Amino acid sequence: MPAVFFFLIDVSMNAIQTGATAAACNAINQVISDLPEGPRTMVGIATFDSTIHFYNLKRALQQPLMLIVPDIQDVYTPLETDVIVQLSECRQHLELLLESIPTMFQNSKTAESCFGAAIKAAFLAMKSTGGKLLVFQSVLPSVGIGALSSREAEGRTSISAGERETNKLLQPADKTLKTMAIEFAEYQVCVDLFITSQTYVDIASVSVIPRTTGGQVYYYYPFSALSDPAKLYNDLRWNVTRPQGYEAFMRVRCSQGIQVQEYSGNFCKRIPTDIDLPGIDCDKSILVTLKHDDKMQDGSECAFQCALLYTTVYGQRRIRVTNLSLPCTNMLSNLFRAADLDTQFACFLKQAASEIPTSPLMQVREQVTNLCINILLSYRKFCATVSSSGQLILPEALKLLPLYTLGLIKSPGLRNDGRVDDRSFWINYVSSLPTPSAIPLVYPRMIAIHDLISKEDGSLIPPIIPLSSEHVSDEGIYLLENGEDALVYIGGLASSSTVQQLFGFSSIDEVHSQLVLQQYDNPLSKKFNDVVNEIRRQRCSYLRLKLCKKGDPSGLLFFSYMVEDKTASGPSYVEFLVHIHRQIQMKMS
Structure with a gap:
């Protein structure tokens, strides 16, 4: 299977106006040079609002040719070939096109989005090769196949609205997208979804597609054209460059007396013993629940084997086998001693x-x-x-x-x-x-950054502070991160010279929540940048930074992470x- 990357970009009015389309085009343009080199790497691109627009990227043409698919109930791909072409052949066309898409649609008044029809049409183009479909979406899919209505009744999500209603909103609206996703998985198409929205998009329904095809959901809410493009670019870059494989199958086997009860994670399952993974990468984990149905002898061993068959981005077919043998014991204390928290x-x-x-x-x-x-x-x-x-x-x-x-x-x-x-995103993310990301998600890491210079102890990241408000002083500035987001909290009495050195604001009153990290010409700023970059490296995540200050809703957000405090x-x-x-x-x- 060749390495195929197909980019699908929302160009509805909302996406254009919020800067989401421009951010997506810019990120893709920068990432093209990071795609795997070689004649087997192929790319395609399409845009969508209430109709779908494919682009013929053939080199012989003067410029990419737009082909519009107006039928969003019964979709098709306008060309059998030339929609997905070798990257080496269409690079200039592609760069030109990505630069012009935001201006091409800048006066669009189309508010609708035919998301379901667009991914179905992109899938039809990829059906013969399989590959990665990277979708950038900003609004609720409102027309065409798999159209959704705004189920979230004006944000009424409190318990009083009825638990049953809330639960319903956390499940897909119907089976349309799930049925499509199973077909995608069958033809080895893995879908990643980048949601750059400022409103409700029904993640519970749309996330079914990445979950079934081994993909991932990225969520930028509320999308900010100031601070989010850098994270979007870094997420996309890591998505295409991280160690990964395609068209994978996995099976876990165990020795007698134990059997696999179920698998859970992002995959498709067509037969009881194996799971299909159109895409698998180093950031995914799969939970395998085992049950033992026979007596084990004390002192004997039981064995487990996980076999993963996959194709690399360079087209090699490989099998990766992991074996594990564990001693059986009838001493419960041994079990507790060896527990892995x-x-x-x-x-x-x-x-x-x-x-x-x-x-x-x-x-x-x-x-x-x-x-x-x-x-x-x-x-x-x-x-x-x-x-x-x-x-x-x-x-x-x-x-x-x-x-x-x-x-x-x-x-x-x-x-x-x-x-x-x-909540739907959280469920999906988990x-x-x-x-390694499980504990930081529920018990984030908090460090003090106001005294980074004075406390040099050899390690780059300062000591971790317990998540309790009694450890947060009003004079201090703190960073809290959970592997996905990072909050910077500025106490009400923080020194204005420290705020100036770190963020370039002359007083705390100037602070606003959108933070674009910059390095200023002073040792504290340099150290703070080093710390943030080290955390990003450890987490393989760019971390969305947000500034919080006392006496502000953002301050309440920060204190909602103080797990050790009594809270609502x-x-x-x-x-x-x-x-x-x-x-x-x-x-x-």
């Missing part, structure tokens, strides 16, 4: 996310808390040396489990407030999240530990 918590997180669309939030929060209680109860009952019942005893390897459980309960996915799209969305950490301890004591008695 990150992996165990990643499973918790994924299971909770998969429950949210169909269960009341209160129930999911209770399930999560009970899981934590039952694990600690088992340890107390079967492993702990007898001590006074007044003590809360935690296994060494899992001693932070209650803290992360509390973080999960207070996360955007499980809080009662918030927009439907934000479904393929790699294990849950108890303080101390109260939570007391609750867990009480439950364990009740179950022991």
Whole structure:
């Protein structure tokens, strides 16, 4: 299978006016030189509003030729060939076209979007080759195949509107897009979705396509033409350059006595034993639930094998085999000693996310808390040396489990407030999240940046501060990041010279939330840039930066991440530990 990259860009009125179309074209233009070199690399491009516009990129033409597909109920591709061509052949045409698209549509008054029809038409063009379809979308798909209506009744997402209604909004509106996605997966087309919106776009419905085809959803809300183009470019660049493969199949096998119960993640499943991955990359994880249906001998070993067959971007067919052999034990204390908190918590997180669309939030929060209680109860009952019942005893390897459980309960996915799209994105983000990213998502990292210079201790990133408001001083400036977003909080009494050195504002009153990080000519600014760049490197994510200040809604946003404080969305950490301890004591008695 050749490496095919097809770009599909929303050019509806809203996308043009907010600068989303220009940001997408600019990002694609910069990324073209990062696509894999060689004669096998092919590209195609189309734009859409209420109709679909393909472009003939054949070199013989003076300039790219636009071909319009007006029928958005029964779509087709206008040309069998020349819509997807070798990159080496059409590079100049492509660059020219990307520069002119925003101006070509600048006076557009078309507010509609035929998203479903456009991806179907792009798929028809890619059907014979397979490949990556990268879609930039700004508004709710409103016409053509898979059109959606604005289900979110003017943002009424509170519990009073009825749990059942809210749950319905977290599930796809109908089966149209899912049926399409299964067909895409069959022909090895992997779809990535870049959502650059300022309104509701029904992520619950549109995300079905990336989830079924091994792709990913990127979400820039509310899209800002000032601060988001840099993140859009970096996300796109990492998307096409990261280690990845196409047309993959995966199967997990285990030794006798154990069997695979289910797989979960971003893939398509047509037969019980294998999963199909039109695209697989280094940022995806797949959760495999096992069940054991036979007795294991103490001291014997049980084995697991994961085999992944895939094609590289350079067209080599490879198989990657991972083997694991683990000792069986009937000593529960051995199990607790070898527990892997990150992996165990990643499973918790994924299971909770998969429950949210169909269960009341209160129930999911209770399930999560009970899981934590039952694990600690088992340890107390079967492993702990007898001590006074007044003590809360935690296994060494899992001693932070209650803290992360509390973080999960207070996360955007499980809080009662918030927009439907934000929750849908959170659920979707979690479904393929790699294990190292699970804990930062619910318990972000917070560091002080006002004294970066004075506290040189050899490490680039300063010590981590607990997420409690008692550690946030009014004179300080702090950075908080969860692997996806980064908030910079400026205390009400922060020194104006420090604010000036870091952000170039002469006073705190000038601070506005859109932050484009710049390096100013002073040691503090340089150090701060180094720290942010190191975090971006660690996370493989550009991080969307937002400035927050005291006495402002953005300040409330920052404090909503203080997991250890008592908030509207849950108890303080101390109260939570007391609750867990009480439950364990009740179950022991």
